[in-house]
Amino acid sequence: MNTILEIFITFMKIGGFSFGGGLAMLPLIEKEVVINHQWLTAKEFVDIIAIAEMTPGPIAINTSTFVGYKVAGYPGALAGSIGVTIISFMLVILVARYFLKIKDAKETKAVFEGIRPAVLGMILSAGISVGRTAFIDYKSVLIALLVLFSIHKLKLHPILSILGAGALGILLY
Amino acid sequence: MKDLIKMFSIFFRIGAFTLGGGYAMIPLIQEEIVEKNKWIEEDEFMDVIALSQTIPGALAINASTYVGYRMFGFKGALLACTATILPSILMILLIAVFFVQFHQMPAVEAVFKGIRPAVVALIIGAVLKLGKNLPRTAKNLTWILIVVVLIAYFHIHPIPIIIGSGLLGFVLYRRERGL
Numbered sequence: 001m002n003t004i005l006e007i008f009i010t011f012m013k014i015g016g017f018s019f020g021g022g023l024a025m026l027p028l029i030e031k032e033v034v035i036n037h038q039w040l041t042a043k044e045f046v047d048i049i050a051i052a053e054m055t056p057g058p059i060a061i062n063t064s065t066f067v068g069y070k071v072a073g074y075p076g077a078l079a080g081s082i083g084v085t086i087i088s089f090m091l092v093i094l095v096a097r098y099f100l101k102i103k104d105a106k107e108t109k110a111v112f113e114g115i116r117p118a119v120l121g122m123i124l125s126a127g128i129s130v131g132r133t134a135f136i137d138y139k140s141v142l143i144a145l146l147v148l149f150s151i152h153k154l155k156l157h158p159i160l161s162i163l164g165a166g167a168l169g170i171l172l173y
Numbered sequence: 174m175k176d177l178i179k180m181f182s183i184f185f186r187i188g189a190f191t192l193g194g195g196y197a198m199i200p201l202i203q204e205e206i207v208e209k210n211k212w213i214e215e216d217e218f219m220d221v222i223a224l225s226q227t228i229p230g231a232l233a234i235n236a237s238t239y240v241g242y243r244m245f246g247f248k249g250a251l252l253a254c255t256a257t258i259l260p261s262i263l264m265i266l267l268i269a270v271f272f273v274q275f276h277q278m279p280a281v282e283a284v285f286k287g288i289r290p291a292v293v294a295l296i297i298g299a300v301l302k303l304g305k306n307l308p309r310t311a312k313n314l315t316w317i318l319i320v321v322v323l324i325a326y327f328h329i330h331p332i333p334i335i336i337g338s339g340l341l342g343f344v345l346y347r348r349e350r351g352l
Contacts, residue, residue: 013332015229015230016229017229017331017332017335018229018230018231019229019335022231023296023299026296027324027325027331028330028331028332031328031330031331035328043285043289044276046285046289046292047272047276047285047288047289049292050285050288050289050291050292051265051268051272052265053292053295055261055264055265055268056188056189056190056260056261056264057188057231057258057260057261057262057264057265058231058233058234058261060231061231061234061258061261061262061265062261062265065261065262065265065266065269066265066268066269066272069265069266069269069270070269070273074266077262077265077266077269081258081262085230085234085254085258087229087230088228088229088230088231088234088235088238089230089234089238089250089254091228091229091230092224092225092228092230092235092238092239092242092250093238093242093247093250095224095228095239096239096242096243096250097242106346107343107346108227109346110342110343110345110346110347111339111340111342111343112227112339112342113342113345113346114316114338114339114340114341114342114343114345115335115338115339115342116307116313117307117312117313117314117316117317117320117338118316118317118320118334118335118338119303120300120303120304120307120317120320121316121317121318121319121320121321121324121334122320122324122331122334123296123299123300123303124296124300124317124320124321124325125320125321125324125325126296127293127296127297127300128321128325129325130289130292130293130296131293133289134289134290134292134293135290135293136286140286140287140289140290141290143287143290143291143294144290144291144293144294144297145294146294147290147291147294147295148294148297148298151294151295151298152298152301152302158295158298161291161294161295162288162291162292162295164291165287165288165290165291166284166285166287166288166291167284167287168287169283169284169285169286169287169288170280170283170284170287172283172286172287173282173283173286173287
């Protein structure tokens with residue numbers, strides 16, 4: 001299949017199922033981009049998550065632009081970004097026109113009561129998968145514990161934590 | 174025309190500052206859309222937020238597409254959506270160009286060796302934060318565990334899991350109501 005079309009369709013699939021915020025989408029992005037298409041290595045995948053956390057915009061958009069560019073240059077970047085956005089774009093317009101009340105329906109709420117724990121499970125799975133790539137020795141485990149403490153207990157901004165971890169990386173490796 | 178340009182520049186700014194997820198953006202969007210420009214009312218804004226969470230996609234992008242559509246129809250939606258995602262696309266392109274060139278350098282690899290475990294910590298942090306809002310019922314905890322095992326250990330594709338979770342929620346709800 002044409003590469004550009006393949007990028008477009010892959011990210012359309014990812015965009016169409018991105019419920020529950022960016023981090024919940026990581027297992028889906030990993031499955032499609034790292035395992036099925038092998039557009040990114042496991043390391044590159046973790047690095048792009050870090051980059052996405054430090055730059056504006058949702059992870060799905062950042063990843064689609066990055067992967068699209070890496071695989072097929074600027075046309076690929078465009079195909080990825082449009083693909084990842086197009087389903088929610090059309091759904092928003094449909095809902096704005098016809099179904100604004102759908103969100104209040106009890107059935108909709110019931111469906112999301114089922115999806116919400118799954119979202120947490122997906123984020124946790126992403127943590128496990130990233131851990132397999134990130135933990136290379138005891139020093140890396142130490143960095144993770146330090147960062148977790150700084151964001152969870154000290155409420156340090158994630159960007160600062162990532163920059164700090166980068167600096168530690170230079171010192172330790 | 175002037176209104177279209179104004180809307181574009183407002184959503185471009187919103188897109189440029191959506192650091193750390195869409196929720197951080199709610200006050201900024203509210204200030205620009207509801208309070209300063211009075212494009213939609215407070216009540217409708219709350220509906221837009223709820224709606225943006227119900228359908229797939231990023232909160233800030235969904236909300237801006239909705240506001241653009243309400244104001245100027247389809248072209249407004251297209252313009253607002255483009256304006257919101259443009260800053261991240263430009264930024265990532267810039268990084269991608271350099272990343273591909275410099276990624277093999279030992280110093281850059283050392284930085285990322287430090288950053289990768291930080292990503293694990295950020296993800297765990299998000300789980301802890303989100304977990305606070307989820308009722309700690311046996312049903313929820315079991316489902317989280319099942320999803321983790323299915324994805325992380327059996328490598329099941331997440332799409333059937335999302336669909337299955339939605340169906341399960343629907344079925345359990347109907348049973349609870351005796352339907």
